Amino acid sequence: xxxxxxxxxxxxxxxxxxxxxxxxxxxxxxxxxxxxxxxxxxxxxxxxxxxxxxxxxxxxxxxxxxxxxxxxxxxxxxxxxxxxxxxxxxxxxxxxxxxxxxxxxxxxxxxxxxxxxx
Amino acid sequence: xxxxxxxxxxxxxxxxxxxxxxxxxxxxxxxxxxxxxxxxxxxxxxxxxxxxxxxxxxxxxxxxxxxxxxxxxxxxxxxxxxxxxxxxxxxxxxxxxxxxxxxxxxxxxxxxxxxxxx
Amino acid sequence: xxxxxxxxxxxxxxxxxxxxxxxxxxxxxxxxxxxxxxxxxxxxxxxxxxxxxxxxxxxxxxxxxxxxxxxxxxxxxxxxxxxxxxxxxxxxxxxxxxxxxxxxxxxxxxxxxxxxxx
Numbered sequence: 448x449x450x451x452x453x454x455x456x457x458x459x460x461x462x463x464x465x466x467x468x469x470x471x472x473x474x475x476x477x478x479x480x481x482x483x484x485x486x487x488x489x490x491x492x493x494x495x496x497x498x499x500x501x502x503x504x505x506x507x508x509x510x511x512x513x514x515x516x517x518x519x520x521x522x523x524x525x526x527x528x529x530x531x532x533x534x535x536x537x538x539x540x541x542x543x544x545x546x547x548x549x550x551x552x553x554x555x556x557x558x559x560x561x562x563x564x565x
Numbered sequence: 566x567x568x569x570x571x572x573x574x575x576x577x578x579x580x581x582x583x584x585x586x587x588x589x590x591x592x593x594x595x596x597x598x599x600x601x602x603x604x605x606x607x608x609x610x611x612x613x614x615x616x617x618x619x620x621x622x623x624x625x626x627x628x629x630x631x632x633x634x635x636x637x638x639x640x641x642x643x644x645x646x647x648x649x650x651x652x653x654x655x656x657x658x659x660x661x662x663x664x665x666x667x668x669x670x671x672x673x674x675x676x677x678x679x680x681x682x683x
Numbered sequence: 684x685x686x687x688x689x690x691x692x693x694x695x696x697x698x699x700x701x702x703x704x705x706x707x708x709x710x711x712x713x714x715x716x717x718x719x720x721x722x723x724x725x726x727x728x729x730x731x732x733x734x735x736x737x738x739x740x741x742x743x744x745x746x747x748x749x750x751x752x753x754x755x756x757x758x759x760x761x762x763x764x765x766x767x768x769x770x771x772x773x774x775x776x777x778x779x780x781x782x783x784x785x786x787x788x789x790x791x792x793x794x795x796x797x798x799x800x801x
Contacts, residue, residue: 448683449586451626453657458649460660464628466681467586468685468703471629474661508687510700511707513795515663523786531694539689542696543710543795545751546784548664550641559631559661563702565684566801567704569744571775576767578778582746584799585704589747592779633781666782668759677749677779 463502470502470562480553484522487555488529504562509540513559519546581620588620588680598671602643605673610651622680627658631677637664640673699738706738706798716789720758723791724765740798745776749795755782
């Protein structure tokens with residue numbers, strides 16, 4: 448039986464779950480929901496870096512990402528601008544983007560990622 | 566080549582697919598769409614328990630869960646209340662929650678889960 | 684450390700990422716967004732076949748699929764009609780379907796899949 452390691456647990460969820468070479472991350476949102484799509488995306492990606500480092504991985508080992516946007520028509524370009532600055536050249540994950548709604552009306556982006564351990 | 570086991574197949578989908586230590590579950594909805602978010606969440610989680618038992622796993626081995634809500638503003642707290650009663654203390658999965666729409670207007674919640682085999 | 688193979692990379696993403704027996708596919712949309720749900724679904728599934736072939740797999744090795752629809756009430760039946768013609772008899776993946784929004788208002792369907800290598 449492969450061991451399951453749970454990272455940054457709270458009553459509802461673990462921020463990351465490591466099992467058999469895969470890292471399953473909880474949805475990541477920005478620190479400050481009052482910011483625009485550029486800053487919210489930067490904050491989400493910085494937090495993603497932090498979680499990957501904490502689980503002994505890095506963005507070069509990302510396998511797949513779902514990007515959820517509150518207003519995909521208005522924010523798709525702004526998100527992509529920040530994404531392109533951040534993503535590893537030559538190590539791009541699979542990706543899918545959808546417009547959804549969130550519990551807090553000021554959340555503009557949430558990212559759900561799966562990575563490989565080192 | 567790792568074997569793929571498909572559980573509760575119908576013409577469109579398998580309710581669970583087991584492969585190399587992972588269990589991929591189809592989206593689970595409630596039995597009775599006329600119920601409120603509390604009862605629909607209870608029914609979804611009971612069905613999730615049943616599918617995990619059927620594939621030789623349990624909620625203590627959940628890796629990640631996506632929770633989709635029809636009305637995330639109205640139902641987020643009610644879903645979380647039932648979730649917190651159900652989820653394993655110390656074995657919380659990664660989790661992400663989004664507001665989406667469903668084919669039946671009375672569906673309030675759908676859960677998409679991945680678990681590890683025992 | 685398991686190797687990661689990235690297929691059809693562009694600046695933002697890889698169309699497929701292969702790692703430790705799993706193939707993670709980017710979201711697939713139709714070639715022609717002016718088409719109806721039937722043709723868009725056919726185009727998406729043909730492209731899915733192509734990506735699975737390119738990564739040395741096939742639809743008989745699909746593990747799970749998320750189907751995202753712009754108008755799930757109007758298009759659920761049309762999508763399912765095409766899906767049922769296409770999906771492997773006896774090798775159905777796990778599946779979940781949600782209504783979401785897209786960056787181009789004419790996109791009616793996007794499919795996000797995970798498959799096993801041969």
